[in-house]
Amino acid sequence: MAAMFSQNPLMNGPNYSFNQTPTAAAAGNKEHAFYPYTDNGGSTLAIAGEDFTIIAGDTRSTSGYNINTRYQPKVFKIGGTTSSQDDANIILSVVGFAADGEALKERLDAIVKMYRYQHGKPMSVKACAQRLSTILYGKRFFPYYVHAILGGLDEEGKGAVYSYDPVGSYEREQCRAGGAAASLIMPFLDNQVNFKNQYMPGSGVGHDLQERERKPLPLVEVEALVKDAFDSAVERHIEVGDGLLMMMATKNGIEEKYIPLKRD
Amino acid sequence: MNHLPQGWGRPRDDVYGAYDASYLQNSGPNQHTQQPVVTGTSVVALKFKEGVVIAADNLASYGSLARFTDVKRLRTFADAAVVGFGGDVSDMQYLDRLLTSLDTEEAYGTTGHTLNAHNLHTYLSKVFYKRRSEFNPLWNQVLVAGVDQEKKPFLASADLLGTTFSAPSLATGFGAHLAQPILRTLAPDEEAAAGLSKEQAVEAIKECMKVLFYRDARSMDKYSIAVVTKDGIDLRENEKLEAQSWAFAEKIRGYGTQVN
Numbered sequence: 001m002a003a004m005f006s007q008n009p010l011m012n013g014p015n016y017s018f019n020q021t022p023t024a025a026a027a028g029n030k031e032h033a034f035y036p037y038t039d040n041g042g043s044t045l046a047i048a049g050e051d052f053t054i055i056a057g058d059t060r061s062t063s064g065y066n067i068n069t070r071y072q073p074k075v076f077k078i079g080g081t082t083s084s085q086d087d088a089n090i091i092l093s094v095v096g097f098a099a100d101g102e103a104l105k106e107r108l109d110a111i112v113k114m115y116r117y118q119h120g121k122p123m124s125v126k127a128c129a130q131r132l133s134t135i136l137y138g139k140r141f142f143p144y145y146v147h148a149i150l151g152g153l154d155e156e157g158k159g160a161v162y163s164y165d166p167v168g169s170y171e172r173e174q175c176r177a178g179g180a181a182a183s184l185i186m187p188f189l190d191n192q193v194n195f196k197n198q199y200m201p202g203s204g205v206g207h208d209l210q211e212r213e214r215k216p217l218p219l220v221e222v223e224a225l226v227k228d229a230f231d232s233a234v235e236r237h238i239e240v241g242d243g244l245l246m247m248m249a250t251k252n253g254i255e256e257k258y259i260p261l262k263r264d
Numbered sequence: 265m266n267h268l269p270q271g272w273g274r275p276r277d278d279v280y281g282a283y284d285a286s287y288l289q290n291s292g293p294n295q296h297t298q299q300p301v302v303t304g305t306s307v308v309a310l311k312f313k314e315g316v317v318i319a320a321d322n323l324a325s326y327g328s329l330a331r332f333t334d335v336k337r338l339r340t341f342a343d344a345a346v347v348g349f350g351g352d353v354s355d356m357q358y359l360d361r362l363l364t365s366l367d368t369e370e371a372y373g374t375t376g377h378t379l380n381a382h383n384l385h386t387y388l389s390k391v392f393y394k395r396r397s398e399f400n401p402l403w404n405q406v407l408v409a410g411v412d413q414e415k416k417p418f419l420a421s422a423d424l425l426g427t428t429f430s431a432p433s434l435a436t437g438f439g440a441h442l443a444q445p446i447l448r449t450l451a452p453d454e455e456a457a458a459g460l461s462k463e464q465a466v467e468a469i470k471e472c473m474k475v476l477f478y479r480d481a482r483s484m485d486k487y488s489i490a491v492v493t494k495d496g497i498d499l500r501e502n503e504k505l506e507a508q509s510w511a512f513a514e515k516i517r518g519y520g521t522q523v524n
Contacts, residue, residue, distance in 0.1 A: 033298040036396050038425055061429050066440050068421070069431035070453075099393055099426035142397070 037145045038063060040098040041239030042074055043179035045229055046149045047193060048159030050216040052250045053151040055091045055161075056226045057179075058234075058261060059243035061098060070242035070263060072098070074179075076105050077247065077254055078150075079112030079123060088254055089122050090152045091247045092132075095179030096166070097145035104144045108132055125152035129162040129170060136168030143167050147178035152249045159249075181233035181240045188232070192225055193217065219248070227259065234262050300352035300403040302326050304337045305482045306439030307348035308472045309407045310447050311417040311432045311457040312465035315493030316409035318346050318419075319469050321477070322501070323484035324353045330484065336501050338488045342367050345381035345410030346490045346497060347388070350436040351424070352403035359402060362391070381410025381418040381492075385428070393426025401425070405436040415494040417457075432457035435472070438480040443472035462491060474505050478512075 041062035046055040057074035060067060074095050080088035092108060094101030111131060115123045123131075129150050136144060143166040154160040163176040175193045177185035190196040195212045203210035217225070226246060233240045241264065246257045277283075302324050309318035324332035332353075339347045339360055347363070349356040366387065370379050379387070385408040395402050405423040412418040420430040432454050433447035450468050451457035460468075469489065477483050485505040491498045 034399065034401055036399065036401075036425065038427065040427065063427075066444075068427075069429040069434075071431070072429050097425075097427075099389075099396075099428070102428065103393060103426075 037097050037100075039096065039180075040068070041180045042095050043177065043181035043185065043230070043233055043237070043240045044074055044093040044095045044147070044149055045175075045177045045185055045189070045226060046093065046151050046161045046163070047175040047189070047217075047222050047226065048151065048161040048173070049219060049222055051153070051157055051159065052219050052222075052248055053091065053153065053159040053161060054219075054222055054226055054246060054248050055093050055149060055151045056230065056244055056246040057093050057095060058230060058240050059245055059258075060239065060241050062239050065238075067242075073245050074101070075245050075247050076109075078105070078109050078128070079116060081113070081116065086253075087122075089249065090125055090128050090150065091249055091254060092151075093149045093178070094146045096147055100144040101146045101148075104135065104146060104148065107135060111135075125150070125154055125160050125162075128152075129160075129172070132162075133164065133168040133170045136164055136166065138168075140167050147182070149176055149178055153251065157251060177229070179240075181237040184233050184236055185229045188229055189225075193222075219250075223248075230261060300355075302331060302353040303482070304335065304350050304353055304356065305480055306435055306437040306443065306476055307337065307350045307405075307407045308435040308439045308443045308447070308469055308476070309348065309409050309419055309433065310451060310460075310465045310469055311419050311454075312460040312462055313458055314417070314462065315411060315491060316346075316417050316419050317462070317465045317469045317489065317491050318348050318407060318409040319473055319487055319489040320348045320350070321473065321484045321487040323482070323486075325482045328481070330482075333484060333486070336488055338490050338499060338501070339363065340490070340497050340499055341381075341384055341410075342370070342378055343496055344378065344492075345384050345408055345418075346492050346499065347384070348407040348409070348436075350405045355402040355404050359388070359391070359404065359406075380412055381408055382412040382420075384408055384410070385418070385420045385422060389422040389426055389428045392422050392424060396425050407434050407436060409490070410492045411494045438483070439472065439476060442475050442479055446472055446475065462493075466491065470506070474508065477505055477508075478510075 042058050042060055044057040055075050059071045059073055061069050061072040075093045077085035077088035078090040078092045080086055092105055094104055112123045112128055132150055145166055148164040150162045152160055161176060162170050162172050164170045175189045177189055195214055198212040199209040200212055230244050241261050244259045244261050248255045304324055307320040309316055320337040322334055323330055324335040337349045341363055388406060392402055401424040403424050407421050409419050419434055421434050422428050432451040435443040473487050477485050487503050488501040489503055
């Protein structure tokens with residue numbers, strides 16, 4: 001009967017009293033005020049070598065055009081027995097929404113520590129990589145808004161880098177750049193680490209051209225690549241700068257190195 | 265217009281579209297803070313050799329209305345830290361009660377351990393992060409000033425999203441734009457901050473409060489300022505801005521209808 005008098009397709013009937021208003025929101029939702037994410041900028045980079053892994057990140061934290069602080073590390077040691085993390089063997093970098101990154105780091109660290117206490121041995125990087133994926137996917141419908149990169153040495157002592165998307169898809173790679181300047185750094189890495197688009201001079205024409213042979217880079221060269229990558233990113237991206245924190249995993253443990261970057 | 269009386273005197277749906285019911289409340293009041301209502305403006309803080317100076321004015325605004333003019337936005341905690349609150353005042357008062365109960369619990373605990381500024385900041389940031397993850401945020405940005413476990417100066421920020429960071433100088437809200445550049449020239453890094461005396465730091469903070477009063481329309485010339493060191497807290501809650509000079513004002517050109 002009400003439908004007969006319908007003035008308002010939404011209300012489906014003549015009703016001008018507030019207690020008869022539709023209870024569901026109208027099509028074209030009102031924009032709601034609270035958005036639980038933000039972007040804190042910054043960039044990270046990881047390269048696996050023959051017997052080492054380097055993970056680096058800048059130390060700037062931003063919100064919009066503001067610099068929150070010039071020193072907030074994005075690269076962490078995971079799963080050491082003490083708070084100093086001296087005996088850790090796994091490195092994690094997180095970039096994106098810093099609060100989620102911190103929460104993710106603390107959860108993974110607690111889990112890897114528990115593994116060590118329960119099994120009496122440190123967790124392998126491979127196992128930790130799978131576990132991190134599970135953690136991320138566990139929040140599939142309210143994700144940790146971060147680009148995580150995990151690294152260390154695998155069971156054979158070779159450098160290992162695993163990179164993730166926010167919901168836990170992951171892959172083992174030779175190198176990966178993450179965060180604000182990922183699109184600036186990644187092509188550089190493709191060319192300089194994986195020798196993409198590099199051919200042997202005079203080896204032929206067209207499809208006969210021979211690709212330059214891929215070989216693992218030594219640590220000093222990789223370190224120089226990391227510095228160059230960040231110096232370049234700082235020039236072109238406003239959210240990257242202030243300082244560069246590098247962590248190097250070798251058979252002797254994890255070495256930490258801090259280098260100042262431009263603060264403009 | 266048609267013959268149906270319920271259609272009289274209201275915008276026609278066929279012309280203006282149906283009434284957007286999302287502006288109406290569904291049932292009862294909104295349970296979650298979706299926007300701040302009564303707000304406090306900037307908090308500014310600076311580290312020096314032995315401790316931290318922190319300040320915030322005593323105004324609580326209701327939009328552009330200067331609603332409450334005697335609201336203390338600095339809160340001491342266990343003689344070890346000061347928390348400066350920006351953002352929603354009712355959420356500040358909730359956190360104030362929460363911290364009072366935390367302080368009581370810790371003081372009567374059996375561990376004999378007391379919370380320092382670092383511990384307090386971790387606690388607050390976890391409260392913020394938990395509430396944002398429940399889509400029920402506490403709409404504040406806070407600065408925690410004090411000394412850490414090694415009795416070294418500690419200064420860090422936490423906000424409604426659970427974002428945290430630490431620096432030699434910090435400022436929330438408008439202060440991030442107006443005060444932070446002044447403070448950073450004085451203390452560009454931790455070493456520089458460690459070379460500042462208490463007097464230098466207090467003077468710099470007072471200068472920042474003045475600049476903020478000149479330019480922040482939601483600010484006031486009455487403010488609270490606290491100095492925290494390992495020896496305790498010196499909190500003054502009724503300071504007035506000194507040596508104001510509005511001579512610059514008549515030289516400002518180029519706003520509104522005044523073109524040159």
